Amino acid sequence: MTNASPLAAEDVMKAMEGLGSVDRARTNRLRVIVSPERVREAILRAQGSLGCDHVIQIGIVDNGRVFELHYHLTGPHRTVVTIKTELPRDDARIASSHDLLPPAGIYERQIHDLFGIVFEGHPNLQRLILTEDWPEDEYPLRKDWTMRPDRRYGGSTPEGT
Amino acid sequence: MPEVVVPIGPYHPALKEPVNFKVIADGEIIVRLELDLAYNHRGIEKAAEARDFVRVVPLLERVCGICSHSHTTAFCKGIEEAMGVTVPPRGQLIRVIVAELERMHSHLLWLGVAGHEIGFNTLFMWTWRDREVVQDMLEELTGNRVNYGMNAVGGVRRDIEPPLVARCLKRLSPLEERIRKYADMVRHEPTTLARFQGVGRLTKEQALAFGTVGPTARASSVDYDIRRDDPYIGYADIPFDVVTDGQGDVFGRTLVRIGELLQSVRIVRYALENLPPGPVRVNTPRGAPKAEVLSRYEAPRGELAHFIRTNNTDKVERLDIRTPTLANWTSVAVSLVGSNLADIPVVVAAIDPCLSCTSRITIVDPGRRQTSVMSWDELRAHGIDFYRRKEGV
Numbered sequence: 001m002t003n004a005s006p007l008a009a010e011d012v013m014k015a016m017e018g019l020g021s022v023d024r025a026r027t028n029r030l031r032v033i034v035s036p037e038r039v040r041e042a043i044l045r046a047q048g049s050l051g052c053d054h055v056i057q058i059g060i061v062d063n064g065r066v067f068e069l070h071y072h073l074t075g076p077h078r079t080v081v082t083i084k085t086e087l088p089r090d091d092a093r094i095a096s097s098h099d100l101l102p103p104a105g106i107y108e109r110q111i112h113d114l115f116g117i118v119f120e121g122h123p124n125l126q127r128l129i130l131t132e133d134w135p136e137d138e139y140p141l142r143k144d145w146t147m148r149p150d151r152r153y154g155g156s157t158p159e160g161t
Numbered sequence: 162m163p164e165v166v167v168p169i170g171p172y173h174p175a176l177k178e179p180v181n182f183k184v185i186a187d188g189e190i191i192v193r194l195e196l197d198l199a200y201n202h203r204g205i206e207k208a209a210e211a212r213d214f215v216r217v218v219p220l221l222e223r224v225c226g227i228c229s230h231s232h233t234t235a236f237c238k239g240i241e242e243a244m245g246v247t248v249p250p251r252g253q254l255i256r257v258i259v260a261e262l263e264r265m266h267s268h269l270l271w272l273g274v275a276g277h278e279i280g281f282n283t284l285f286m287w288t289w290r291d292r293e294v295v296q297d298m299l300e301e302l303t304g305n306r307v308n309y310g311m312n313a314v315g316g317v318r319r320d321i322e323p324p325l326v327a328r329c330l331k332r333l334s335p336l337e338e339r340i341r342k343y344a345d346m347v348r349h350e351p352t353t354l355a356r357f358q359g360v361g362r363l364t365k366e367q368a369l370a371f372g373t374v375g376p377t378a379r380a381s382s383v384d385y386d387i388r389r390d391d392p393y394i395g396y397a398d399i400p401f402d403v404v405t406d407g408q409g410d411v412f413g414r415t416l417v418r419i420g421e422l423l424q425s426v427r428i429v430r431y432a433l434e435n436l437p438p439g440p441v442r443v444n445t446p447r448g449a450p451k452a453e454v455l456s457r458y459e460a461p462r463g464e465l466a467h468f469i470r471t472n473n474t475d476k477v478e479r480l481d482i483r484t485p486t487l488a489n490w491t492s493v494a495v496s497l498v499g500s501n502l503a504d505i506p507v508v509v510a511a512i513d514p515c516l517s518c519t520s521r522i523t524i525v526d527p528g529r530r531q532t533s534v535m536s537w538d539e540l541r542a543h544g545i546d547f548y549r550r551k552e553g554v
Binding site: 025026028029053054055056057059060061062063070072078080082101102103105106107110129130131140141 | 202204206207242369370371372385390391453454455457464466468470478479481483487488490491
């Protein structure tokens with residue numbers, strides 16, 4: 001396992017054939033860009049022919065235009081395979097991958113809490129990071145989020161209520 | 162007996178993290194576990210977007226009081242990768258020395274806390290005394306016992322003079338002897354055997370499926386260690402072994418951590434003896450070009466990931482931090498199912514998270530609609546008492 005050779009870009013291209021383009025950031029970082037509806041298929045292929053058995057993180061970026069999701073996977077080959085997709089800001093929803101990647105369940109809850117992305121089919125998309133008295137429709141890590149003076153964000157008020 | 166809901170936590174962020182567990186138990190046996198992390202979101206990721214790289218480093222130092230060096234190293238090496246800057250070898254090895262001392266103080270702290278949770282307070286006192294040796298070394302090397310302030314983008318902020326190297330080397334041998342003593346002790350002491358063996362068991366398949374990281378995963382034969390698999394800051398040239406264990410229980414996690422303590426001593430000794438001459442830091446540009454970096458780091462609790470996006474400015478467009486404890490929660494929920502209520506403190510402590518010290522536990526009996534409240538200390542006392550009656554330890 002230790003001396004397993006890293007994945008080549010060609011391996012990933014072959015496994016992800018028809019899903020999207022593959023690029024390489026450095027020796028052990030490969031990335032494939034797919035459309036949101038094909039993310040689950042890309043994860044299945046990464047787990048199948050590429051042998052990925054560990055999800056490192058689901059990275060999320062709000063670049064001001066769209067939300068980017070980066071599913072970072074790795075396996076015995078010790079190469080990070082990143083599946084990247086973009087979601088529109090006005091209707092950010094994607095199929096949940098909690099059944100393919102069990103730890104994704106908790107990461108998706110976190111992303112939903114902070115960015116308001118809906119993971120369809122998630123069994124328990126409850127609040128995870130923010131307090132229960134945080135306003136329902138505000139997502140603080142979005143780039144365009146600002147605090148509204150007329151709202152309460154939890155904690156006590158100067159009047160002590 | 163009807164099922165009982167036992168909510169544990171959250172609220173008080175004093176020393177430990179606020180986490181809420183809702184434990185559904187049938188008598189003494191746990192049937193299901195629901196998790197509500199939260200109550201302490203400090204918005205550090207958002208704040209990082211508003212500060213330049215120089216100012217983000219002290220901010221990230223405060224993500225965690227124990228793994229402060231882990232977060233700053235993960236961030237600095239990510240930004241350095243984006244900038245295309247190479248840290249001089251001497252600076253890299255100094256980073257390694259602080260990183261491994263941090264791992265030692267964290268594991269010694271854990272060993273003491275695990276001892277405390279099972280009522281073995283002698284172990285707690287001993288390991289925390291030995292931890293002081295590590296803390297003293299960190300203070301002499303960096304000027305601080307916690308939040309070392311050592312890292313900067315481009316290298317480290319302090320050099321180590323030869324007399325200090327000699328003093329640190331002298332302290333390592335007695336410390337190593339003490340760690341060997343603990344390795345022998347936990348294998349023979351009836352208390353640790355009764356309370357750790359077979360508790361919180363996680364198979365290799367489960368550990369992989371639930372995305373566990375660090376000593377928790379390595380105790381279930383999952384052979385992942387970022388220091389070897391994705392080498393950073395000079396680990397590629399340092400001789401060390403990745404410690405694994407096949408038992409998959411709290412006992413295995415203890416043995417892995419003690420084994421890692423010995424490996425850390427070995428790494429620190431090697432780094433101190435082989436410090437190359439030269440500068441410890443290079444000047445870096447103010448901004449970073451458009452880049453996307455996944456910076457991985459083997460923190461004491463497991464794999465830490467910083468996903469960094471830079472955009473031709475001196476600030477990050479996005480910093481996404483995935484801490485090892487978040488990755489390990491899923492496995493806690495799994496490994497507790499089927500075990501005793503009395504094992505909660507030690508199984509939760511075995512992944513080395515932090516739980517609120519003033520957490521209150523409410524016991525609800527749905528049959529009689531009665532509610533009683535139990536504190537974490539009372540649950541701990543219940544665990545110790547349960548095993549005293551059952552096993553005589």
